[in-house]
Amino acid sequence: MRADLLNDLNAERAARRAAILVTEIPSGEQRLVRAAEIAGDPLAGVLAKHLAAGKSGLVEAEGRPVFLTVQVPPVRLVVIGAVHISQALAAMVGTLDLALTVIDPRTAFATPERFPGIDLVAEWPDVALGQGVLALDRYCALAALTHDPKIDDPALSAALRAECFYVGALGSRKTHAARVGRLTEAGFPPEAIARIHAPIGLPLGAVSPAEIALSILAQIVAELRRAPKPEAS
Amino acid sequence: MLSTDTDILATAQAWRRDGRDVALATVIETWGSAPRPVGSHLVIDGEGNFLGSVSGGCVEGAVITEAVEVIEAGTPRVLEFGVADETAWRAGLSCGGRIRVFVERID
Structure with missing residues (x-):
């Protein structure tokens, strides 16, 4: 492998962008195809399929x-709201290999006692997501769970702008209708707002916080594995 | 999800930058019960230092020996390990699986 290809591959990784290294066997002839370049590659179809599955292969x-x-x-x-459902999510994400960050400016909620071992940010979402503390991207899922527009709306706006592969918001249809009105007023087009899963979660008929957490995670997995997956810009 | 293997690629880059001779081994195919999935990496330097794994310890010794030769020759190799090849390679997979490993030099 050429050292410059290895450096480029590592640079894509560091920038949280997908890429595929294509190696001819056994000659070792190689090229790096960044996610944004896949459409123009001779192997576009098979590259897109492997990227969607996130799997290397011959x-x-x-x-x-x-x-x-x-x-x-x-x-x-990224979960907005250090609430009861978030505690149930925290207990489940490990087995799914999801890195979890919980954001809540209410310091009574965002305590290490309630979220042992979890990456917890006791800040307003526009601070936590807007000043480089945590940069959202296409490989992030965001679930807004506070019920409070002051906290949820800035996070949802940031998630839509960053084109997170999953955006979900807790709340009834009536609550969501009001939310759609606010986001429209803020300038988001209908197709962007339609990307928000609300009411949040797969319709399992979930009742308890743990059941709602399960329905949210199931919906995130469904979006993650749905082809085509988030492609880099 | 792939963090461990890309940490290995970062190490390969760092070793090369430090002027060390480096080879990269990658699991390209598996059959049956194989200990490490396709895409797993092992990075080896010219003195036989290594990081990562292609089998969880069963055949690393043989891969490292081959990698040092690949570093000297510069030509990539495809290695195959499994129960059937145990005699040929003096290394085998106790799990009964078979793997193919691509070994290349970082130039």
Whole structure:
């Protein structure tokens, strides 16, 4: 492998952008295809499929074996609201390999006692998400769970702008209708607002906080594995 | 999800930058019960130092030996390990699986 290709691959990783290293076997001839360049690549179809699955693998290209090293940024779940459902989420995310960050400016809620071992940010979302504390991107899921527009709305706006692969918001249809009105007023087009899953979660008929947490995680997994996956800009 | 393997790629870059000879081994195919998934990496330097794994310890010794030769020759190699190849490679997978490993030099 050429050292410059390795450096480029690592740079994409550091920037949280997906990329695929294409290696001819056994010659070792290589090229790096960034996510944004896939559409123009001769192997576009198979590259898109492997990127969607997030899996490396050996494929045939024009009768010759080619190995695809697929590099996808780790998925991050950002939860707004250190609430009861968030505590249930915290107990479940580990097994799914999701990195969890909980943001809540209410210091009575955002306590290490309530969230042991969890990345907790006791700040307003526009501070936490707007000043480089945590940069949202296409490999982030955001769930707004406070019921409080003062806290949820700035986070939802940031998630829509960052094109997070999943955006969900807790609240009834009536609550959401009011939210849609506010976001429209803030200048978001209908197709962007339609990306918000509300009421949040797959319709499991969930009742308890743990059941609602499960329905949210199930919906996130469904969005994550739905092809085509988030493609880099 | 792939953090461990890309940490290994970062190490490969750092070792090369430090002027060390470096080879990268990658699991490109597995059959049956294989200990490490396709895409797993092992980085090796010219003195046999290594980081990562392609099998969880079963065949690393043989891969490292081959990698040092790849570093000298510069030509990539495809290695195959499994129960059937135990005699040939003096290394095997006790799990009964089979893996193919691509070894290349970082130039």
